Amino acid sequence: MSPPSRRLQTKPVITCLKTFLICYSLIFWFxxxxxxxxxxxGKVSLEAYLSLASEGGxxxxxxxxxxxxxxxxxxxxxxxxxxxxxxxxxxxxxMFLTLVFLSELVxxxxxxxxxxxxxxxxxxxxxxxxxxxxxxxSLSVALDTIQxxxxxxxxxxxTDWKExxxxxxKGIPLSCCKDNGNCTxxxxxxxxxxxxxxxxxxxxxxxxxxxxxxxxxxAGISFGIAFFQVRLTLFTMIIAVISxxxxxxxxxx
Numbered sequence: 663m664s665p666p667s668r669r670l671q672t673k674p675v676i677t678c679l680k681t682f683l684i685c686y687s688l689i690f691w692f693x694x695x696x697x698x699x700x701x702x703x704g705k706v707s708l709e710a711y712l713s714l715a716s717e718g719g720x721x722x723x724x725x726x727x728x729x730x731x732x733x734x735x736x737x738x739x740x741x742x743x744x745x746x747x748x749x750x751x752x753x754x755x756x757m758f759l760t761l762v763f764l765s766e767l768v769x770x771x772x773x774x775x776x777x778x779x780x781x782x783x784x785x786x787x788x789x790x791x792x793x794x795x796x797x798x799x800s801l802s803v804a805l806d807t808i809q810x811x812x813x814x815x816x817x818x819x820x821t822d823w824k825e826x827x828x829x830x831x832k833g834i835p836l837s838c839c840k841d842n843g844n845c846t847x848x849x850x851x852x853x854x855x856x857x858x859x860x861x862x863x864x865x866x867x868x869x870x871x872x873x874x875x876x877x878x879x880x881a882g883i884s885f886g887i888a889f890f891q892v893r894l895t896l897f898t899m900i901i902a903v904i905s906x907x908x909x910x911x912x913x914x915x
């Protein structure tokens with residue numbers, strides 16, 4: 663049995679570490695809530711964009727929802743494990759945090775290495791959607807939604823539509839129009855006249871420009887999240903080791 667003086671010196675340290683870990687776990691739990699909310703919002707509001715990028719359908723919102731739900735559960739588990747001071751629970755929590763960090767690291771590195779390939783695939787998907795546009799199929803509906811919402815037209819610009827079979831019969835789609843009242847079939851089949859009535863910025867060009875201009879911000883946020891998770895994992899491991907030592911020495915926490 664350890665002397666009372668040693669016990670008194672150990673308790674404030676453990677209490678301090680536990681407080682930090684609970685605060686960090688709550689922040690980690692909140693990030694799970696954010697991911698869950700983004701997944702639900704993406705499923706409701708961005709389904710058109712995601713389905714177009716994946717040529718028909720995507721599981722991206724469900725991945726975010728599932729990941730967010732798991733993080734929420736393990737965030738609460740981390741708070742409970744910290745309050746209990748259970749070494750095996752804390753070690754399990756640390757293992758989960760490590761897996762999350764490694765998964766994000768692999769995904770981030772893969773995205774950076776293959777960013778040009780990903781961009782090319784998305785560009786091809788947009789081009790295919792324009793060529794196969796008929797105004798009624800799911801890709802056409804998704805493309806119309808994007809053009810109306812982002813106020814853009816075509817892939818690089820509105821002239822991309824001249825290569826589409828739809829253009830020969832009906833011209834540029836009405837979803838490109840600034841004001842539908844001014845867009846007749848005759849005008850939409852004439853690129854010179856249509857250029858005054860439709861959005862001239864391409865949808866794919868607009869999205870990629872915005873993403874590339876904010877690449878530094880995205881990288882900074884990602885680095886901050888990764889650094890936070892490393893600190894959270896270290897705190898968890900430290901408390902797990904201390905709790906195990908205290909348990910072995912029969913110290914009342």
